[in-house]
Ligand SMILES: Nc1nc2c(c(=O)[nH]1)N[C@H]1C(S)=C(S)[C@@H](COP(=O)(O)OP(=O)(O)OC[C@H]3O[C@@H](n4cnc5c(=O)[nH]c(N)nc54)[C@H](O)[C@@H]3O)O[C@H]1N2
Ligand SMILES: Nc1nc2c(c(=O)[nH]1)N[C@H]1C(S)=C(S)[C@@H](COP(=O)(O)OP(=O)(O)OC[C@H]3O[C@@H](n4cnc5c(=O)[nH]c(N)nc54)[C@H](O)[C@@H]3O)O[C@H]1N2
């Protein structure tokens with residue numbers, strides 16, 4: 001990689017540069033121009049669901065192409081021709097491919113046909129679908145217990161694929177169903193379930209237009225949820241105040257130029273955040289406790305709907321301001337004025353958040369503190385107010401709804417058993433981190449992934465790689481080549497599937513967005529290869545070979561017509577009444593959300609104030625807190641390019657951002673190579689050659705890109721209560 005180039009970070013997102021960048025990605029790909037046509041169908045009613053993020057589409061009208069630069073990149077990447085075939089693998093050995101970087105892997109195109117890596121081989125070779133299923137069956141049925149297999153899911157799988165997949169895992173006999181959510185919004189689900197009885201957000205897009213104040217905490221929407229900026233712009237123009245809480249000044253939070261409007265194309269940006277608090281990393285629990293301390297409770301709401309207020313009030317009174325200021329890095333007067341803003345008017349307040357809050361040791365406690373603030377204000381379950389975890393993968397929420405979880409409740413398992421005539425196991429399965437540990441110990445021996453890139457997405461890269469290498473078989477259902485195909489078990493399979501944008505013999509699937517809307521997604525592009533199967537077809541083939549038709553389950557019959565799978569989902573999961581009819585109605589339908597109706601499905605039957613110990617991550621004397629984050633040119637582990645336009649970085653991914661004074665103190669100049677060491681209870685971990693970038697952020701903080709920095713994330717360091725790796729609070733030091 002060339003030497004990176006540093007420019008001044010941007011102060012607004014979108015506009016003409018965003019359009020130019022998307023066009024480069026869409027038109028710059030070789031092969032037939034599948035990209036532009038795909039873009040026209042993106043997120044249109046009756047078109048396909050954007051594979052990039054889970055931000056909802058407007059319920060009524062949609063502009064031609066709800067424009068989004070990163071959606072365009074995702075579609076362009078999926079619309080590439082299928083050049084990764086038997087000739088490709090004959091030319092490139094595993095070692096050769098391992099030496100290439102992630103962006104190179106993505107540029108090679110789509111995977112064209114099923115491939116196998118035989119024991120001891122150096123190259124993948126072609127295999128027929130039938131032989132691949134037989135290989136899986138012999139490995140899976142040769143295990144001593146079904147719990148020696150792990151079935152991972154990434155959040156792009158449709159409801160139909162995900163439902164069939166969990167049915168297969170449970171019919172086979174295990175709840176080992178880890179998913180990317182374990183590394184993502186698990187903390188949100190855990191906290192919200194405890195506080196308000198539903199592990200999902202409580203707002204819709206319309207609420208944003210009625211809100212008076214919108215808090216954006218620990219998220220970077222300009223890059224990761226670009227269509228959210230359109231919503232924020234509308235809200236601001238309608239008089240709402242946006243408050244950003246983020247250690248970094250992110251361009252997408254300070255301003256937005258709408259790329260579909262003339263003013264936006266001319267670079268006329270709307271200012272977004274009217275208040276920007278550069279909180280210390282992991283200082284949010286303290287900040288929200290400070291806000292709560294200033295608020296007078298909405299007494300009628302508290303009396304009618306909540307429990308635990310008195311104990312929480314005593315906790316607030318007992319928390320001194322100097323501690324709140326020290327942990328959050330925000331002054332009492334700033335906190336008081338923010339609290340004043342929230343309490344003014346009709347308290348129509350929405351709080352949005354993403355990975356800046358969920359990937360810390362005390363993430364669940366932090367999110368409960370935020371829920372407490374909403375309970376004090378009564379700002380939940382009424383128009384313009386509520387809680388909004390902004391989901392990542394486009395169907396990560398739906399996958400969980402239809403059963404992808406290592407610990408689905410008894411009500412779900414009982415309904416599944418009744419419908420399918422099977423007996424699901426009741427022992428909880430492994431989540432993501434537990435799966436890594438089980439494979440590393442040699443207790444889990446077959447790893448199967450429905451999408452994703454486990455080797456790169458998981459913490460502790462070398463440790464996770466060793467865990468995968470100890471397996472007897474690793475198998476990936478994938479669209480694009482990635483490192484998880486190369487960090488393999490004794491034998492390995494790659495099973496190529498259709499992408500969202502491709503015609504699946506006229507069939508459609510459904511996805512649930514961040515706001516609980518279930519909608520159809522129908523691809524229309526000609527599949528890039530005639531060797532591909534759909535995900536439900538692959539799961540049916542696998543299930544038939546491994547467990548065979550069982551109870552009332554006829555695998556091939558179910559996968560033939562997705563209406564049948566939807567009928568089964570309707571029979572098992574509450575809220576899907578008339579699923580097949582309502583999936584066909586334009587715009588889809590909302591799933592019920594009890595908390596939104598002020599029905600609290602908690603143990604006490606009330607919304608519960610949490611009373612957790614106040615805490616913030618302490619990296620130790622002289623050390624920094626490292627957070628790992630996304631650049632503007634990637635979708636998780638898929639790296640489209642090496643730039644991070646809004647942060648002013650051209651051509652660099654192995655870089656470390658830090659406060660200029662922290663770098664100076666260590667004798668490190670701009671773009672000088674550094675060695676980074678992370679500290680954990682078990683051992684230290686070190687990476688070399690990350691170039692230093694002085695950046696506007698609080699003292700004691702640092703940031704580096706995911707997945708390059710995952711080597712530094714200790715596998716044993718997880719959020720309390722949710723098990724999410726603490727990818728945003730890692731104790732490190734940097735040396736020249
Ligand atoms: N283009 C694109 N879109 C994506 C993705 C992608 O990779 N590329 N990924 C998708 C997925 S799966 C997800 S989960 C989402 C992720 O969306 P984000 O959560 O926005 O992603 P990150 O880059 O991890 O950003 C974390 C943000 O939190 C801030 N932050 C870090 N620590 C703290 C803290 O302690 N407190 C506060 N207040 N802020 C903090 C960081 O400065 C950064 O702005 O995006 C989804 N959409
Ligand atoms: N250090 C650190 N680690 C993190 C994070 C972080 O912020 N910091 N973020 C975490 C988060 S929020 C998440 S969600 C995880 C993401 O973890 P994953 O979901 O496992 O990773 P992705 O990079 O999204 O997966 C990309 C791969 O999915 C495959 N794919 C794409 N489309 C399809 C499809 O339609 N079908 C199938 N079957 N396969 C497809 C492609 O082969 C592609 O290579 O990473 C987590 N890891």
Ligand SMILES: [Mo]
Nearest residue numbers: 184185392393
């Ligand atoms: Mo995510």
